[in-house]
Amino acid sequence: MTDHELFELGDFPLQHGDLLSGARLAYRTYGRLSSDKSNAIVFPTWFAGTHESNEWLIGEGKALDTERYFVIVPNLFGNGLSSSPSNTPPPRDRARFPRTTMYDNVRAQHRLVTERFGITRLALVVGASMGAGQAYQWAVSHPAMVERVAPIVGSSHTSPHNQVFLKGIRAALTADAAFDGGDYAEPPRTGLRAFARVYAGWGLSQAFYWQRRYEQLGFATLEDFITGFWEDGFAGWDANDLLAQIWTW
Numbered sequence: 395m396t397d398h399e400l401f402e403l404g405d406f407p408l409q410h411g412d413l414l415s416g417a418r419l420a421y422r423t424y425g426r427l428s429s430d431k432s433n434a435i436v437f438p439t440w441f442a443g444t445h446e447s448n449e450w451l452i453g454e455g456k457a458l459d460t461e462r463y464f465v466i467v468p469n470l471f472g473n474g475l476s477s478s479p480s481n482t483p484p485p486r487d488r489a490r491f492p493r494t495t496m497y498d499n500v501r502a503q504h505r506l507v508t509e510r511f512g513i514t515r516l517a518l519v520v521g522a523s524m525g526a527g528q529a530y531q532w533a534v535s536h537p538a539m540v541e542r543v544a545p546i547v548g549s550s551h552t553s554p555h556n557q558v559f560l561k562g563i564r565a566a567l568t569a570d571a572a573f574d575g576g577d578y579a580e581p582p583r584t585g586l587r588a589f590a591r592v593y594a595g596w597g598l599s600q601a602f603y604w605q606r607r608y609e610q611l612g613f614a615t616l617e618d619f620i621t622g623f624w625e626d627g628f629a630g631w632d633a634n635d636l637l638a639q640i641w642t643w
Contacts, residue, residue, distance in 0.1 A: 398422045398445060398475060401506045412492040416483075419502045420475035421445070421468045424452045425460035427511060434513045435465045436503060436532065440523040441639050442631060444475055448525075463517065468503045470524065472638030476502075479576075479634035488634050489576025493641050496524075500531040520544040524643055527552075552643060559596045560640050566592045567633055576634050586633060590624040597624075 398420045406417035422445040427434060435458055437448050445467040452458045458465050469476040471494040479491035486492060507513045519540050521529040526548020533543040552560070570585025572578055602608075608619035628636070 398469070401502075401510055403477075403502055403505060406498075406502065408492055409495045409497045410493060414471075414477055414492050414494065414498075415486065417471075417477045417502065419468055419471075419477075419506055420473075421466060421506060424449075424458075424465040424467070425463050427464040427513075431511070431513050432515060432517065433463050434507070434511070434516050435463050435518045435520065436507060436516055437465055437467045438499065438503065438519075438521045438525040438528040439467065439470045439473060440521070440525045441470075441643060442473070442628065442636065443525075444469055444473055451520075458520070466507065466511070468499075468506060470528075470639060470642070471499055471502070472635050472642060474632060474635050478632070479638050480632040489637075491634065491638055494638070495642060496527050496531045497535070499642070500528055500535050503528075503532075504536060514539065516540050518542045518544060520546070521548065522546040523548050524639070527643075560643060563589050563592050564637060564640050567636065573633060576637070578633065582633050583629070586628055586631070587625050589636070590628040591620060593628070594620050594624040 399422065401419040401421060403417035403419055406414040408414055437452070437458065439445060439448060448467050452460060452465050454461050472478045472491070474480050479488050482491055507516070516539055519529045519532040521527070526545035527550065529543050529545045529548070530550040533540050566588035567573065567582065567585040569588070570582035572580060572582040573585055603616070608616065608623070611619070611623065613619035613622055
């Protein structure tokens, strides 16, 4: 993916005392920053998403109207575009990638917003799922800077129930012998498929399945949906990148 820019963070200290050397924050902007820099919105990405995943809300006439707003979409550490296990050189590559938190992500985003664009006030920080977690963190870390916050289907803390889900998908992925402790020669495809199938039971509501909403998405059967939407959706992801994002979550 080449439709984004990189903000060089240098050697970036992390919340838990580690160092992310040569850290990079991938981002994309939409719209135009006003002369007084008052129309900026930050829209962080969610789990297993990139800036492209956020574009459904961005554009002329949409909720984040680019005729009015300058939208900055920073990519989460670990998503394969910003610093991640898959793009960090040894010795901190793969399973040895430093653990990053919501706080770390927001601190990097704050540097992007202030250093790259000179913005001191944000009209809004909005995010869904893990993006919502980052939106909460923005409000806590920079309350005088953030005028409004809009967390969507997300929480300020990961509940015990949610942690059970995360432990389940992690176990499914790492149980594949091909995973090899994170030093796989080939993608652990069996683990990725298992990961996707476990996620399918948690990622959407019971009502979605009761009402067979997958048919409206063009899938004739439940199995077609699980295979074509969930398995195919995760098949191209690097396993260590997914695990890094799970840890952040």
